[in-house]
Amino acid sequence: MKEIKFGPNTEEHDFNLKKNNAIKFLKQHNKVKFTIRFRGRQMAHKELGYRVLDKLKAELAHIVDIDSEPVSDRNLLSMVVSPKKDIDRILGKDAKAAEPVADAAIATAVEVAEEKVPEPQTES
Numbered sequence: 001m002k003e004i005k006f007g008p009n010t011e012e013h014d015f016n017l018k019k020n021n022a023i024k025f026l027k028q029h030n031k032v033k034f035t036i037r038f039r040g041r042q043m044a045h046k047e048l049g050y051r052v053l054d055k056l057k058a059e060l061a062h063i064v065d066i067d068s069e070p071v072s073d074r075n076l077l078s079m080v081v082s083p084k085k086d087i088d089r090i091l092g093k094d095a096k097a098a099e100p101v102a103d104a105a106i107a108t109a110v111e112v113a114e115e116k117v118p119e120p121q122t123e124s
Contacts, residue, residue, distance in 0.1 A: 001031045001080070008036055008048035015052070019059060026063060026083040027091060036077040049077040063087050 002025040004018050022032045034056055036049035053070045056079075064081040071078055084090065 001033055003033045003035055005035045005037060006049075006052055008038060008042050008045060008052065010052060015055075019056065022056075022060070023063070023091075026060075026081075026087060029083055029087070031067065031080060031082045032064075033078055033080045038075045038077070043075060046072060046077065053077065053079050063090055 002022075004022050004025075006015070006018065010018075022034070025032050034053060036052055038046065038049065042048070050070055057066065060081065063084055065084055067080040067082050069079065
């Protein structure tokens with residue numbers, strides 16, 4: 001089992017980074033425990049932690065099964081998920097669907113870059 005720790009005020013970039021690490025662990029068929037740690041005055045706002053875990057559940061719903069719903073224990077809030085049995089097929093399908101989009105985006109970027117390149121000026 002792998003554990004990934006969050007705070008109740010985790011920013012979007014850090015959230016996505018940790019979520020991608022969780023996906024990497026799930027690809028390796030490991031269970032993942034998401035933990036939210038509350039410190040000091042944050043204890044009064046546990047709903048922020050539940051909101052983070054709900055967002056994780058929503059974004060990972062297609063590849064995980066929830067083993068245990070969010071459980072509060074003193075200053076911690078935790079949830080355990082496990083990968084679905086066919087996670088390799090699901091992620092393979094997602095990667096194939098994303099490839100044509102990425103190829104089209106690269107082709108468009110190259111065309112735009114070629115249009116913006118100024119012609120070299122020669123002195124006469």
